Amino acid sequence: MSAWIRARFKPGDILLLLFLLLPVVVALPRVLSGFAPNAIGWLTLTGRLTGILGLAMMLLAAMMSVRLPHYDRWFGGLARLWVVHRFFGFAGFVLVLFHVALLAYAQLPFSIEAAIARVFPPLAEWAIWSGWLALLCMVIFLGPTFRFFGRLHYQRWKALHLFSALAVIFALLHAIPIAAETVVWWFMAVGAIGAIVWRKVLSPNLGRYRYEVVKVETLVHGVVEISLRPKGKAMAYEAGQFMYFTPLDPALTAGRNEEHPYTISSAPNDEYLRVGIKALGDASTAIQTLAVGSDVMVEGPYGDFYERIEPQRSQLWLAGGIGITPFVSGARDAQYRQGEIDAHLFYLANDQQRAYYLNELVELGAKVAGLAVTPHYYRQEGPLTAAFLRQHCADFTEREIYMCGPPAMVSHLKSVLVAAGVPVTRIHSEAFDFL
Structure with missing residues (x-):
């Protein structure tokens, strides 16, 4: 498998794709039955498929919230898994909106009253209203994520996940009575609700x-x-x-x-x-x-911070601020693995006083064969440049690169590395935003 594929696709992605397509494949014969290739037929077909995909994405987003140690590495680490989790949650919400709109539009050729009745039936049709409750819970959950409301408070954001759990439950109460593929939905429901119960109820004591x-x-x-x-x-x-x-x-x-x-x-x-x-x-x-x-x-x-895409290459470590900690762990671990490491660490700090791990790292660099440490001080040198890297590590563009630090620093370093000819597949970074 090429480095490009290993960098972008993880084993867990195949599992997610299978779970996403399973309800669509099972439901397709029913959805296509009676299909007429006209405007009403296409709107109805697309409306049903967006509803199936939207619910599948919501259930998969719930499953991904289980946060089991070690298994996140199947997906490239928890930081990457959380990005996929958020994408599936938001994409599922958008597809559900299209689901409602398309089914309503499919009735407009008959009358406006028919379109309204399709999405706002009598209260006795509780399965449809469960769908509306699911949508309302998703609006409450996702609304504060828009910039209009300002930056999210971390713990408040975690508390809002209660509404995402309610959205999943109401969505299942909407789909299971209507769809004929109940076995598939029950199968995915067990995984989604089980993940929520583990995360919110069991893991605080057992995990x-x-x-x-x-x-x-x-x-x-x-x-x-x-x-x-x-x-x-x-x-x-x-x-x-x-x-x-x-x-x-x-x-x-x-x-x-x-x-x-x-x-x-x-x-x-x-x-x-x-x-x-x-x-x-x-x-x-x-x-x-x-x-x-x-x-x-x-x-x-x-996490899988030190994932090797091209293990035959030497490593370049770029750290700033509290982002030095994974490299401190790596340098300390190098003492126990003498001869198994070939890494050059650039410790980026405002000045020597803020390079709070530097003395220990320099000592480790002197003790451990294959570990080099170079400090870089912003107030003396300005932003890190390719020329500085080349001066102290001539082959930096040939190395596999790991970086951690403030977002602005990471963004600057990526631009410097890419401009120097380093492929993005050899650049690793990790961020904890709302993890």
């Missing part, structure tokens, strides 16, 4: 690990590294992965019992599970004062 805070080290103002010791079974993970972190410290002014994604900064073989956290919001600011001896719950691991 998490309890840890004790043993150290909170301030790296610089507004950045801490927290060391955790398991109070039972420990979570197994790989370098570069992330977890959901839920502090239980009752003294916290914000963020208590709230889960947020953070990248693991320790190596898999370290004594403690460590995570670097920068004060970027109310919860992450409060976590800077997390009490030693308090408990936290962690869930994971997730």
Whole structure:
């Protein structure tokens, strides 16, 4: 399989495609029966198919919310899976809107009254009204995502997912009594509702690990590294992965019992599970004062940051801000895998004071064969350029590239790399926006 295909398509995509097409293929004979190749026939056919595809996408979006550790890698990591999840949810909503409009338009040649009656029947036809309730729940859920309402609050956004769950239930109550393919819809319903029940009811107790805070080290103002010791079974993970972190410290002014994604900064073989956290919001600011001896719950691991598309190539690591943490994990892990790494890390910071992991990384670079570390300071050098990369890493365009940092930095670096001739298939990055 070529690098281009491996970079863009993942094994899980095939599974999603099969689940998406299954209800369409099963329903097609019924939908085509009595089809007449005229305007009314085409509108009715398209209206039915958009309804089937729209519901299938909504159910698949619900299934993808299960967030099982390790299985996200089938889809290229949780960050990519969440992008697909959001696309399916929104596309399903749009298709359902077309479903309603097309079926109404199909009745217009008869009369306006017939069109209205098709979509607004008597209340006794409760299956149709269940469809309207599903659509209303989707409007409530998706409405705040539009820029008109401003930036979404993370926890409020997670709470709004209740309406997406209700939309799935009402949509099934609409489809199952009307469609003849009940086995297919029940099959997908079990997967969708099972995923929702696991995520909202079972995983908080069955899918998490309890840890004790043993150290909170301030790296610089507004950045801490927290060391955790398991109070039972420990979570197994790989370098570069992330977890959901839920502090239980009752003294916290914000963020208590709230889960947020953070990248693991320790190596898999370290004594403690460590995570670097920068004060970027109310919860992450409060976590800077997390009490030693308090408990936290962690869930994971997730992600596939160090996925190799072309494993024969050397690696180039580009990190800025708190985006240094997956590379700290990778560098620490390199101590245990001597001779198995060939990577050059460029640590991008405003100045030396903000390069809070630099001393340790330079020491690791001196100890570990195959690991090189080069700092770059924005206030001295300006934005990172291809010339700077070439000066310190002559073959940077031939390497497989991993980057993590603020969105503006990542966008700039991608433009620099692409302009230097690096194919986008060799550029890896990960973002946690509303993960």
